[in-house]
Amino acid sequence: MRLKRLAPVVALAALLLVAGVASAEMYFGGYMGGAFAPSSSMGATTFHNPTVPGPGNLVLFSYEDHGFYGGWKPAFQGGGKLGLWFDRSGVLSGINFPSWMKYFGFYLDLSYHRLDVGRERTSTVHTALRVLPAVNFQRTVTPVGIDSNFSTEGSAFTMAFMFAARYGFLKDSDVPFGRLQPYIGVGPAILFSSMSPNIRSSSLWPPFPPAPFGIPYAIKPGSDSAVSPALAVEAGLKWMALKNVSVDVSFKYRYAKPKYDFNYTDPFALVGFNNSRSFTLSPTLHLLSFQIGANYHF
Numbered sequence: 001m002r003l004k005r006l007a008p009v010v011a012l013a014a015l016l017l018v019a020g021v022a023s024a025e026m027y028f029g030g031y032m033g034g035a036f037a038p039s040s041s042m043g044a045t046t047f048h049n050p051t052v053p054g055p056g057n058l059v060l061f062s063y064e065d066h067g068f069y070g071g072w073k074p075a076f077q078g079g080g081k082l083g084l085w086f087d088r089s090g091v092l093s094g095i096n097f098p099s100w101m102k103y104f105g106f107y108l109d110l111s112y113h114r115l116d117v118g119r120e121r122t123s124t125v126h127t128a129l130r131v132l133p134a135v136n137f138q139r140t141v142t143p144v145g146i147d148s149n150f151s152t153e154g155s156a157f158t159m160a161f162m163f164a165a166r167y168g169f170l171k172d173s174d175v176p177f178g179r180l181q182p183y184i185g186v187g188p189a190i191l192f193s194s195m196s197p198n199i200r201s202s203s204l205w206p207p208f209p210p211a212p213f214g215i216p217y218a219i220k221p222g223s224d225s226a227v228s229p230a231l232a233v234e235a236g237l238k239w240m241a242l243k244n245v246s247v248d249v250s251f252k253y254r255y256a257k258p259k260y261d262f263n264y265t266d267p268f269a270l271v272g273f274n275n276s277r278s279f280t281l282s283p284t285l286h287l288l289s290f291q292i293g294a295n296y297h298f
Contacts, residue, residue: 028083031250033291034290040284046277077111081108083108086101105166106162111158114154115154116151117151122150148199151198157192162185162186169181175243178240180238183236184233191226192225194223195224195260197221217268219264221263229256235251236251248292248295249290249293250290252291263278264278
């Protein structure tokens with residue numbers, strides 16, 4: 001809920017800021033493309049207290065450490081930009097900017113895409129504290145056929161305030177700066193993201209031989225959102241097809257480390273025991289994207 005309420009307010013404030021300093025060549029446009037990300041490892045610990053007693057053993061407390069590979073699925077991305085160059089053209093062209101400022105500008109970049117992980121196998125280590133004998137018991141369950149997996153659905157909305165530089169080639173009377181304009185931008189960003197994980201295991205490993213004695217379980221704690229500081233970098237190539245219309249292609253990189261907190265109910269807790277549990281996921285995101293777009297300059 002906080003994600004939906006905060007994002008439009010911050011975006012509107014940033015748009016008004018850009019519009020308020022409009023004193024040069026301004027432009028706005030939209031783009032679309034594909035977003036993807038390298039895998040980012042995550043981990044979560046699920047607690048089960050108490051669990052099923054084994055032969056000659058009473059399990060007082062147990063937990064499972066799950067390691068997730070974090071293979072993010074490619075996604076469609078859409079977005080828009082509003083920006084300006086400090087050029088002696090366009091709106092309020094009478095302002096006498098120093099000539100060198102025409103190479104610089106800034107823009108607001110808004111983008112949205114899904115942030116999902118398909119069902120993937122995990123590494124899981126089970127630990128149990130027992131009465132007889134009273135020692136910790138550990139076993140890695142995935143290599144011996146216990147099917148543990150993880151998936152998540154989510155989204156990412158990024159608002160980036162980019163400081164930009166450009167250079168112009170192929171100058172003519174309609175576009176004195178040059179029709180072909182390579183550019184680069186870098187700046188701070190805010191990532192509004194959400195995650196809804198699903199952890200499934202074909203067996204909670206009790207302190208005795210493996211399945212069929214193990215007990216399958218699933219944990220679906222619902223969704224959580226995060227507002228995270230981020231870094232954004234973009235490099236692109238713009239072509240002024242007309243005096244006031246351009247098309248561009250670009251590559252974008254964003255870095256963020258959101259944190260999501262989840263509460264769930266332990267499916268193994270007995271009557272009379274507290275069954276409220278929680279875990280945290282904090283992936284390191286390296287978001288990459290290619291996009292094509294069109295812009296109107298005024």
